[in-house]
Amino acid sequence: MSQAPGKLERRARALLRAYPAEYRHGRAEEIIGTLLEASPPGRSYPATREAWSLIAGGRHARAARNRRPGAKANVRLALLLGISIYLSFYFVPFAGSALGFVPGSGASWLTDTTLAAGAAVALAPWLGSRAATAGLAFSAGVLVAYGDLRGSHGGAATMSVAELLIVMTAFAALSGGSVRLPRSWLWLPGAFPLALVAGRLLSTLRAPGPALDWSVVVLDALLLLAVVVVCWLVTDARPAFALCLAVLLQAVTTTLPELAYGDYFLIDHLEFFLVVFAIVLPILLPAAWLLLRRQKTPGPPPYPEP
């Protein structure tokens, strides 16, 4: 009959969460056994140096796991995730239209269907099939184009159909490789909409009142995302790179039409874009360096094979 775990073991197991799940599956019992043997009797907390070593060991194990697919596959995964997040930005206004938040718009079968197709496209790479991603991207593109022709999106579509086609084609071309997107990234396409909600809450707390400056909301959202990606950069450069890429794509595709038409709106928003770039570039550059640096070893396996 097995004994119930003591306090020390329970706390050590909590620290082992720093390691990736597959590593814990192979190694947790061995590491716990060694830690318990190395700790003096009667101890209920792991020593500080033991705790730090487990956290640092977990970081090493995660970094090694992330390096294993190789630089080329990792760049493909980061680009794919970046475009997926960017598409989620693109389809956010359709949710606003569908919920009646955008003036002059209302719920319609077309807006609802476009929103559903957009969500399906953003999540399609996780299916691992290029044909499925291409098919869903084509359907969403047709719905956006049809809505544009009818003028049914109430200003929800912020990018021309031609630009959307380019992004969707790149998206479909990148999807379907042998290395699939990790399931633990599935929440990321929803990260920006969620960050916008959190940013809005932050702005309301800071300046309560009916008037709401959306630039402040977006900046708060970006700052929240920056904190998340800086924390993440410690173990994995790919989601950090992808989030920054998505924010930059969004900033560039919003600015380009204004440049083309010589709109003075750009000058008003230049400061805002400079702040966006100032937040994103210091994260994007080290993330790109980490992603592209030469990988000398493929990284150790989760635990040694006999």
Place this chain on the structure above:
Amino acid sequence: MREPTYFVLASLLRGPLHGYAIIKRAEQLSDGRVRLATGTLYTALDRLTADGQVRLVSEETVAGRVRRSYGLTESGAAALRAEAKRMAEAARVVTSSEIKSVAGLPGLKPRTA
């Protein structure tokens, strides 16, 4: 080669050992200077296994837990010998010469105001 890695390899010179035994042996060999934390030990073992310097030798179950023993490979023994030789040569630079300390050399007198 960092000191903890050196003593992990050195602890396996006499034969395969399990995790806790490696920690105790490394501490003993270094006169208590190297006290490996558990996370540090397994990070080092992962790296040395991936480099082919250490390999898993046996696996048993003790009190309901897996206990794995690790042994030195030919490559690990060669790396350890090379490191020991390098350190011995570095030590010889100092131990084989007479040391003249600056206390015995003429020097500038401190400036007084």
